[in-house]
Each structure stands twice: as structure tokens, then as C-alpha cells.
Amino acid sequence: MLDDAELVFRCLEGDTEAYGELVTRYQGAVYATAFYYAGRYGAAEDVAQEAFLAAFRSLPWLKEAEKFGPWLKSITCRTAANWLRRHQKRYLKETPLPFRRIAAIEDGKGPPSDIVERGERFERVQQAIDSLPERYRLPVILRYLQELSYEEICAFTGESTDEVRGILQRAGRQLRDLLADLDAQEDDSKWHRAHK
Amino acid sequence: MLQAWIDNELGNAERVILEQHLAECPACSVTLKKHQKSAALLFEVFSEFRLKHDLRKGVLEHLPEMDPLRRSVVDTAQRTNVVRRGWFPKWVPLLAAMLLVALASLIYSQWPQDMIVAKDVVGVVAHSFGQNSSQELGRDSQMTARVAELIQCGERFSTGAGARMLLALLGPTQVKLNENTRVVVRGDRDVHIEEGRVSFDVAKAERKFQVQTPSAKVTVHGTNFEVQVDPERTVVTVRAGRVTVENGFAQAELLPGEQAACAAGRESLNTAKVDADSLMRWADGLTPDKEAVAVLTSTLGMTVPAELRAEQFFVLRTETEERDLAVTTFYLTWEADKDASDCCAYDVFVYNDKMVELFRQRIEKAVFVDRSQSSVEIKVPGNPIEDASVLHIKIVPDFTTGAKETSFTKVSALGI
Numbered sequence: 001m002l003d004d005a006e007l008v009f010r011c012l013e014g015d016t017e018a019y020g021e022l023v024t025r026y027q028g029a030v031y032a033t034a035f036y037y038a039g040r041y042g043a044a045e046d047v048a049q050e051a052f053l054a055a056f057r058s059l060p061w062l063k064e065a066e067k068f069g070p071w072l073k074s075i076t077c078r079t080a081a082n083w084l085r086r087h088q089k090r091y092l093k094e095t096p097l098p099f100r101r102i103a104a105i106e107d108g109k110g111p112p113s114d115i116v117e118r119g120e121r122f123e124r125v126q127q128a129i130d131s132l133p134e135r136y137r138l139p140v141i142l143r144y145l146q147e148l149s150y151e152e153i154c155a156f157t158g159e160s161t162d163e164v165r166g167i168l169q170r171a172g173r174q175l176r177d178l179l180a181d182l183d184a185q186e187d188d189s190k191w192h193r194a195h196k
Numbered sequence: 197m198l199q200a201w202i203d204n205e206l207g208n209a210e211r212v213i214l215e216q217h218l219a220e221c222p223a224c225s226v227t228l229k230k231h232q233k234s235a236a237l238l239f240e241v242f243s244e245f246r247l248k249h250d251l252r253k254g255v256l257e258h259l260p261e262m263d264p265l266r267r268s269v270v271d272t273a274q275r276t277n278v279v280r281r282g283w284f285p286k287w288v289p290l291l292a293a294m295l296l297v298a299l300a301s302l303i304y305s306q307w308p309q310d311m312i313v314a315k316d317v318v319g320v321v322a323h324s325f326g327q328n329s330s331q332e333l334g335r336d337s338q339m340t341a342r343v344a345e346l347i348q349c350g351e352r353f354s355t356g357a358g359a360r361m362l363l364a365l366l367g368p369t370q371v372k373l374n375e376n377t378r379v380v381v382r383g384d385r386d387v388h389i390e391e392g393r394v395s396f397d398v399a400k401a402e403r404k405f406q407v408q409t410p411s412a413k414v415t416v417h418g419t420n421f422e423v424q425v426d427p428e429r430t431v432v433t434v435r436a437g438r439v440t441v442e443n444g445f446a447q448a449e450l451l452p453g454e455q456a457a458c459a460a461g462r463e464s465l466n467t468a469k470v471d472a473d474s475l476m477r478w479a480d481g482l483t484p485d486k487e488a489v490a491v492l493t494s495t496l497g498m499t500v501p502a503e504l505r506a507e508q509f510f511v512l513r514t515e516t517e518e519r520d521l522a523v524t525t526f527y528l529t530w531e532a533d534k535d536a537s538d539c540c541a542y543d544v545f546v547y548n549d550k551m552v553e554l555f556r557q558r559i560e561k562a563v564f565v566d567r568s569q570s571s572v573e574i575k576v577p578g579n580p581i582e583d584a585s586v587l588h589i590k591i592v593p594d595f596t597t598g599a600k601e602t603s604f605t606k607v608s609a610l611g612i
Contacts, residue, residue, distance in 0.1 A: 016256060016259050019256070019259065020252045020255070020256050023252045023256070024252050027247065027250070027251040027252065030251075032247075035245060039245060044245075044247075045247070045249065045251070048247075048251055049251055049254050049255055049258070052251065052255045053255060053258055053259070056255075056259060118241075118244075121237075121241055122241050125237070125238060125241045125242075141242075143203070144235075144239055146247065147239070149203075149205070150200075150203065150205045165199075165205065168199050168200075168203065169197070169198070169200065172198075172199040172202075172231060172234070172235065173199075173231075175234055176231050176233075176234040179234050179238075180234070182237055
């Protein structure tokens with residue numbers, strides 16, 4: 001498998017398929033980051049796509065091809081922040097809360113009471129994550145939303161494996177205490193381990 | 197470690213150790229269960245928001261809409277870490293640098309000359325009387341200081357015996373040098389006095405004005421004061437405003453009419469009440485020459501508040517009730533001064549009622565210096581003045597001969 005730097009060089013030589021490979025590699029991370037910023041407004045996919053296009057446009061200015069991941073992360077954050085600023089006025093008037101429920105209703109799964117409960121649980125989880133130290137939040141989202149492996153998280157955030165492991169361990173402990181009274185609806189077998 | 201185990205991120209050895217421990221330790225097993233539960237909850241809650249579509253297709257579809265990437269000249273065999281922005285030819289940075297240099301030299305050559313001059317010029321020699329010299333920074337040779345000469349930062353000025361000099365600095369600030377004085381103008385608000393006696397008329401400004409002497413430092417913002425420096429000590433006299441004097445040990449704030457003396461190497465700073473007006477009178481006669489003022493306004497773009505002095509005018513009626521008298525002689529009377537050595541000479545102009553000049557006469561300095569005398573007689577040259585009902589007599593001091601004015605008390609005429 002080609003490494004990121006090699007793919008970046010190929011992109012610069014006009015090989016768009018190489019960029020497609022980078023998108024496949026990083027879409028989970030970029031989407032999760034976009035979700036972290038703009039998920040409340042259901043705009044995560046749009047923002048992620050926008051971020052990939054912005055990154056492609058500024059690719060000639062990437063200084064160290066090996067660090068494509070962290071560079072892409074910063075572009076994603078910037079794109080998301082810009083998106084929020086652009087749409088802030090429109091969304092300020094709407095309270096973002098009901099989105100979860102609407103999304104769930106659209107899915108049409110389960111009885112209404114169940115839907116309401118799911119919305120509330122999501123709020124609790126969201127609040128718990130917001131109470132974590134800032135540098136824990138993105139790794140947590142990357143891990144639980146997209147089930148990224150530690151290696152994939154490192155490649156995107158630029159932290160070392162040990163750092164990521166420490167962050168997730170400490171964040172996991174805090175979240176466990178914060179969410180101790182909430183039960184998963186289905187049994188434990190539903191979650192799956194990340195494939196290595 | 198539990199989290200890593202749940203996330204299936206432990207190495208084989210670590211996993212075996214942990215699993216062994218879990219089998220033996222019920223407490224850790226309980227913790228693990230809780231941990232697993234919350235992880236399951238998180239995965240479950242997030243699961244419905246997981247990315248559902250592959251973004252690759254959407255992104256690639258949009259790529260052709262954008263500007264095609266410029267071909268890079270990355271040498272993949274050599275693979276440096278840095279992606280070169282290779283889309284412009286190599287000579288472009290060189291050309292840009294050359295263009296910049298060319299542009300800079302063009303601008304420099306076209307720059308208005310007097311603006312370059314004005315860069316470190318801080319004033320102009322506004323009046324000079326006697327043996328005075330100037331010495332530019334970094335030069336050994338001294339030159340005669342001439343009126344309307346520009347003053348550059350770092351320039352040193354010296355006055356000879358009996359000489360006077362007036363330096364007009366930006367601000368406008370006036371620096372008046374008494375005889376045997378040496379100063380260095382370090383900036384428009386920074387003057388060093390090496391020795392001698394200097395009077396300052398400082399323009400009010402936010403920036404402080406600083407006078408440095410071998411034994412003291414004087415700081416003001418805008419005022420009228422005098423500094424006298426001899427090898428042993430510095431004496432500061434204030435006529436207006438507020439002046440701070442420091443000598444490294446002590447500091448004193450002087451108000452109008454106060455004087456401070458500080459000796460080199462001595463801690464004390466003595467202050468006293470003095471008659472500042474009479475002490476500083478020597479400086480009053482010094483006013484900027486017209487030539488120098490013109491230079492200041494044209495080159496330095498500064499407006500100088502040149503002192504406009506009213507001339508002494510006397511009006512003399514020659515008519516009595518019966519007829520007009522013919523005038524043959526004038527008499528000027530003044531108050532004799534105790535210290536008249538520095539008196540100036542006067543020019544006397546006589547005009548008729550239509551302000552046509554009839555004649556003029558000079559009264560030499562010696563007349564005033566002689567203390568036994570307090571009046572002078574001026575004879576009308578030629579025929580007596582007959583056909584004027586009113587005569588105007590103007591008395592103009594000539595400060596090039598002395599700094600001190602004489603106060604005239606009476607002008608009279610002898611009529612026939």
C-alpha cells in the first residue's frame with residue numbers, strides 16, 4: 001500500500017485517482033471532525049466534502065507530504081469553522097436540540113417514546129463529551145463515531161499512539177462515570193470492535 | 197489499559213497479561229464491565245450518525261470543476277519532505293528580486309531631495325553673533341556657524357567670548373546660547389550641555405524634552421528655563437512651567453522663580469528662590485533672523501512663532517495755540533541702569549504726520565553704557581522741521597550690539 005506522501009506526490013502530478021485513495025483513507029476522520037463541529041445541523045457530510053475540495057485546492061502549498069493527515073485535520077477544522085460562521089445567522093434562531101429527534105423520526109424506527117428517549121440520551125452523551133478537556137474530544141468522536149483504530153486517529157491528529165491511548169483511556173474513565181446511569185438499549189453484543 | 201483492551205488495541209503480550217489478571221481479580225472485572233457498558237452506549241448512540249455514503253465519488257466528481265493543479269516538479273526519486281511549489285520557472289524569484297532592486301533605486305533617485313535632508317535635520321541656526329562654530333557628528337573640523345544653516349542630529353555648537361547664538365529646533369523650541377558655551381544637539385528634544393549657559397524655550401508637547409549636563413539631567417515638557425553648566429556644577433533656573441532636575445542621587449521639581457544647583461558627585465540638590473526674570477534677561481534679545489525663519493518654514497515645513505516686538509513710538513505735537521513750532525533738536529531721556537554693560541545701540545527714526553521719513557540717527561552703545569548719562573540730544577540735520585503738526589519718533593534697538601534694552605521715559609523736542 002502506498003503511503004500518504006506518495007499519494008500526495010501523485011496528486012500533484014495530476015493523478016486524481018490518488019486523491020480518491022486519500023479521500024477513502026481519511027473520509028471517516030474528516031466526517032467525524034465535521035460532525036463534531038456542524039453535526040448538530042446535519043451538515044457533517046457537506047462540510048466534509050467541502051473540506052476535501054479545499055484540501056485538494058491547497059495541496060501545492062502542503063509543506064511536508066508525510067504530515068498530510070494533521071494538515072487535512074487543520075483544513076477540516078477551518079472549513080467547519082467557516083461553515084459555521086457562514087450559517088450562524090440562519091441557525092442561531094433555530095434551537096439545535098430537536099434535530100436529533102427529527103432525524104430519528106425520519107428514520108421511522110421504533111415507537112415515538114423510544115425516539116424521544118434516544119434524543120435525550122444523545123443529549124446526555126453530547127454534554128458528557130463537551131465536559132471533557134478539549135484535546136480529548138476529537139479523539140473520542142473519531143473513535144466512537146467512526147470506530148477509527150488508534151493508528152488511524154494518530155495519522156489524522158498527529159499525536160503519537162501512546163498519547164492517543166492515554167487520552168482515550170482517561171476520557172473513557174470520565175465518560176464511564178458521567179454516563180453510569182444510562183443503559184445501552186440493546187445488549188453489549190451490538191458494538192463491534194475495530195478491525196485492526 | 198482496559199480501554200485499549202476494549203478497543204482491541206493491545207499488543208499480544210499485553211493482552212495475555214491483562215486477561216490473566218482479569219481472571220484473577222474480580223474488582224477489575226467489574227470495572228471492565230462498566231467500561232464496556234459505557235463504550236457500548238457511546239457506540240450505539242453515535243451509530244445512527246455514522247457516515248453513510250462514500251465521499252470519494254462526490255469529491256472526485258467535483259474536482260474537475262476546479263482549476264487543474266499545476267504540474268509539480270517534485271523529484272520523486274529524491275523525495276524530499278518538502279513539496280516544491282514548482283509551477284513557475286526557476287528564474288522568476290531572481291527576476292522579482294531584480295525588479296524590486298530596480299524599483300527601489302528608481303524611487304530613491306526620484307525621492308525629493310529636501311525630504312532626505314530633512315530626515316535628521318532637527319532645526320536651523322536662527323541667529324548668530326560673535327565667534328561661533330559648529331562641528332558635525334563624526335567630523336574633527338569645526339566650521340563657522342552661519343545663520344540659516346541646518347542643524348543635524350549630533351551636531352556640536354560652541355560660542356566664543358562675548359558671542360550669542362540662537363538655535364531654532366523643531367517643535368518649535370528655541371535654544372539660546374550665552375558666551376563660552378558648548379552644546380550638542382542630539383535630537384529635536386534632546387540637548388547636551390558640555391559647558392556654559394543656555395536658555396531654553398521649549399514647545400509644549402507630549403514627548404519630554406531632555407537636557408543633559410555632566411552633573412545633572414533636566415526633563416521638561418514645555419517651559420522656559422535656563423541651565424548654567426561649569427565643570428563643578430549645574431544650575432537650573434525656571435521662569436515658566438515645571439522642570440524636573442535629577443543628578444543620579446536626588447530629584448527636584450522646580451516651579452517658576454526657583455533655582456536648583458547640583459554639584460558633580462555630590463548627593464545634595466539645593467533649591468532656592470531667585471528672580472528668574474532678571475537672571476534670564478540676557479536671552480530675551482535673541483530673536484530669529486528672517487533668513488533662518490524662511491529656511492525653517494520652507495525646508496522643515498515648520499511655523500516659527502517669531503517674536504513680533506512692538507517698536508517704541510513716540511508722538512510729538514508741534515503746534516501750539518498760535519502757530520506751529522519749528523523743531524531743531526530732540527531729547528531722549530531714559531532710566532539709567534546699574535548694570536548697563538550689555539546695552540544695545542539704538543536707531544532713531546523721525547517721521548512727519550504723513551509717515552514720511554525725515555531723517556534717522558544712530559545712538560551708539562557707549563552712550564547707554566556710560567552711567568553718568570541719562571539723556572541724549574539729537575540735532576535735526578539741515579533746516580528745522582517746520583510744516584508738520586505731528587512728528588512720529590520711532591526708536592529701534594539693534595540687538596547685534598548688545599542684549600539689553602534701555603527703557604526710555606521721555607522724548608521731547610525744542611521748538612522755536
